Amino acid sequence: MGNITLSKVTKSFGDVQVIPPLDLDIREGEFVVFVGPSGCGKSTLLRLIAGLEDVTSGEIRIDDRNATELPPAKRGLAMVFQSYALYPHMSVRKNIAFPLRMAGLDKAEQDRKVEAAAKVLNLTDYLDRRPGQLSGGQRQRVAIGRAIVREPAAFLFDEPLSNLDAALRVGMRLEISELHERLKTTMIYVTHDQVEAMTMADKIVVLRAGNIEQVGSPLELYHKPRNLFVAGFIGSPKMNLISGAEAAKHDAKHIGIRPEHLKASKESGVWKGRVGVSEHLGSDTFIHVHDTGLAVGEEDMVTVRCDGEMDARHGDTIWLTPDMERLHRFDDKGLRIT
Amino acid sequence: MARAVSTQRKALVTVVAWVIGIVIFFPILWTILTSFKTEAEAIASPPSFLFFDWTTENYGEVQARSDYFRHFWNSVIISVGSTVLGLIIAVPAAWAMAFVPGKRTKDVLMWMLSTKMLPPVGVLIPIYLLFRDTGLLDTRIGLVGVLTLINLPIIVWMLYTYFKEIPGEILEACRMDGAMLKEEILYILTPMAVPGIASTLLLNVILAWNEAFWTLNLTAAKAAPLTAFIASYSSPEGLFYAKLSAASTMAIAPILILGWFSQKQLVRGLTFGAVK
Numbered sequence A: 001m002g003n004i005t006l007s008k009v010t011k012s013f014g015d016v017q018v019i020p021p022l023d024l025d026i027r028e029g030e031f032v033v034f035v036g037p038s039g040c041g042k043s044t045l046l047r048l049i050a051g052l053e054d055v056t057s058g059e060i061r062i063d064d065r066n067a068t069e070l071p072p073a074k075r076g077l078a079m080v081f082q083s084y085a086l087y088p089h090m091s092v093r094k095n096i097a098f099p100l101r102m103a104g105l106d107k108a109e110q111d112r113k114v115e116a117a118a119k120v121l122n123l124t125d126y127l128d129r130r131p132g133q134l135s136g137g138q139r140q141r142v143a144i145g146r147a148i149v150r151e152p153a154a155f156l157f158d159e160p161l162s163n164l165d166a167a168l169r170v171g172m173r174l175e176i177s178e179l180h181e182r183l184k185t186t187m188i189y190v191t192h193d194q195v196e197a198m199t200m201a202d203k204i205v206v207l208r209a210g211n212i213e214q215v216g217s218p219l220e221l222y223h224k225p226r227n228l229f230v231a232g233f234i235g236s237p238k239m240n241l242i243s244g245a246e247a248a249k250h251d252a253k254h255i256g257i258r259p260e261h262l263k264a265s266k267e268s269g270v271w272k273g274r275v276g277v278s279e280h281l282g283s284d285t286f287i288h289v290h291d292t293g294l295a296v297g298e299e300d301m302v303t304v305r306c307d308g309e310m311d312a313r314h315g316d317t318i319w320l321t322p323d324m325e326r327l328h329r330f331d332d333k334g335l336r337i338t
Numbered sequence B: 001m002a003r004a005v006s007t008q009r010k011a012l013v014t015v016v017a018w019v020i021g022i023v024i025f026f027p028i029l030w031t032i033l034t035s036f037k038t039e040a041e042a043i044a045s046p047p048s049f050l051f052f053d054w055t056t057e058n059y060g061e062v063q064a065r066s067d068y069f070r071h072f073w074n075s076v077i078i079s080v081g082s083t084v085l086g087l088i089i090a091v092p093a094a095w096a097m098a099f100v101p102g103k104r105t106k107d108v109l110m111w112m113l114s115t116k117m118l119p120p121v122g123v124l125i126p127i128y129l130l131f132r133d134t135g136l137l138d139t140r141i142g143l144v145g146v147l148t149l150i151n152l153p154i155i156v157w158m159l160y161t162y163f164k165e166i167p168g169e170i171l172e173a174c175r176m177d178g179a180m181l182k183e184e185i186l187y188i189l190t191p192m193a194v195p196g197i198a199s200t201l202l203l204n205v206i207l208a209w210n211e212a213f214w215t216l217n218l219t220a221a222k223a224a225p226l227t228a229f230i231a232s233y234s235s236p237e238g239l240f241y242a243k244l245s246a247a248s249t250m251a252i253a254p255i256l257i258l259g260w261f262s263q264k265q266l267v268r269g270l271t272f273g274a275v276k
Helices: A042-050 A092-102 A107-120 A136-148 A166-183 A194-200 A218-223 A228-233 B007-035 B057-065 B068-099 B105-117 B120-133 B140-165 B168-176 B181-210 B213-218 B226-231 B241-261 B263-270
Strands: A004-013 A016-026 A031-035 A057-062 A077-080 A154-158 A186-191 A203-208 A211-216 A240-243 A254-257 A262-265 A271-280 A284-290 A301-307 A317-322 A328-330
Touching (some): A016 A211, A042 A154, A092 A136, A107 A136, A136 A166, A166 A186, A166 A194, A186 A194, A194 A218, A203 A218, A211 A218, A228 A240, A228 A254, A228 A328, A240 A301, A271 A301, A284 A317, B007 B241, B057 B241, B068 B105, B068 B140, B068 B181, B068 B226, B068 B241, B120 B140, B140 B181, B140 B213, B181 B263, B213 B226
Parallel strands (some): A031 A186, A077 A154, A154 A186
Antiparallel strands (some): A240 A254, A271 A317, A284 A301
16 A cells, blocks of 8 residues: 555645645655755645645545545654654653554554564664654654554655764665665655655656656656756756757757766867866766856856866866767757757 | 863852852841841841841741731632633643744734733722722632733743744654644643643742732732731831741741742743753
């Protein structure tokens, strides 16, 4: 179980419509990530599914049951919040057992399930502590434990990793992916971090101003961005977007080429430029190239990724060659030309 | 990182703190000491500090002349009664304002606070007349009512700040966990709000206990609390410092003991939820 269908869902706060009519299908067992810049409505959308906000119009169906008017408690979904939202006056054990207690399970059954969840999440030693005595990562795990014990139809994650430090974030990302593999339960995950989206999702929903810009697998979005916004949002470093005469040569208003699909050379190439900052990561080098004569937005900068180490100094002349197979073309409305 | 504080500076701060503490406490100490003196020693000049003949005759005389316990019970009933009544009204009010604020919530709060800026004497005559015409003069019920109304803005404000501190995400989390309104109030909100409600209760008992303006003006004999008990020893019969002090000591003792045992809650209450 865990199908969620949104049809013509809208949401307005007063006169401001934050979600224009929106349709979305989430199938059982999918890991769906809502991604977009802040203020794009991704959290609002999640809260509509959770029932924490009322829809202005439209219908939400969970497992083929109309859930539009159901209170959050009756939707059978579990949610992990950005602030973890643990109950500060309860021990870890009671926190995790709370949804079971609400469901009316007997004490022995509650204990059995809490112990099992604690074991999975490495929390066994902390069961009798209060949330205030735990580290950020441990609190996050308690929040996840509280969500998994009741075997919900779907999990909702609202930017769950943004309060953790970088190293812990990578670890928790893997743990959540691992959990999804094991439970095979539908998960909806909200983030503004496109790396999280790319690494975890089966399906990414890119949102801008409440509109769905594109829905697809991470690689679909990477290889075939539907428009300029998705092209610029997915991928790191960002795709180089070029307009003007160079784009016209390819019968397009804009062309896009990812940093990893450009070849840099000191001797020859198609575009000539001057090296600005180069970032040496060891495994690869990112070179920011200026004065290319290409119309590339306001910064007038093209980014290129080179494998391994590349000796490029500030002010050096450099030549770039795009991989023509990997060139993206967009029309005057910003839509992809196929 | 902790700030490096020199020993000298620490010593200075400690001395200043003690001086301020003693200055504040001195009148209370002096009252207690005077209550154990004879009337003659009480007005002696220069006054003796600790070396006088300690006597408890003032307490005996005060108790013989006026019934301490009757006043004490009046004080208890009036302060606890008005606080409980206030809480019954204020908890739902503050609750609604903290969790379902409307457009005018801030205005309502400011308006309530503004009533505390009015000098009470400005409404003494209308209230006195109301009390007289409704037969509430010198009744405990009347005092409970008036003190509830006087302290209600403070109770609502304090509770509002406490409720505001409860993060909304925790309430949403419990809804997601399957709690309906009843369970939400019972298992999540109430346990989290109890410390705030407790300190509000304590502070208001103290405020009501010490309230003198209305209790003096609206009582005569039957409903008179300890404030009236003290006042009866002041002017009309000349100055009897020792007896007045004995009466004062007896009046403040219960609240001093209550305050001592609830220091922690009180400090939290007085900082109005500013300290987490």
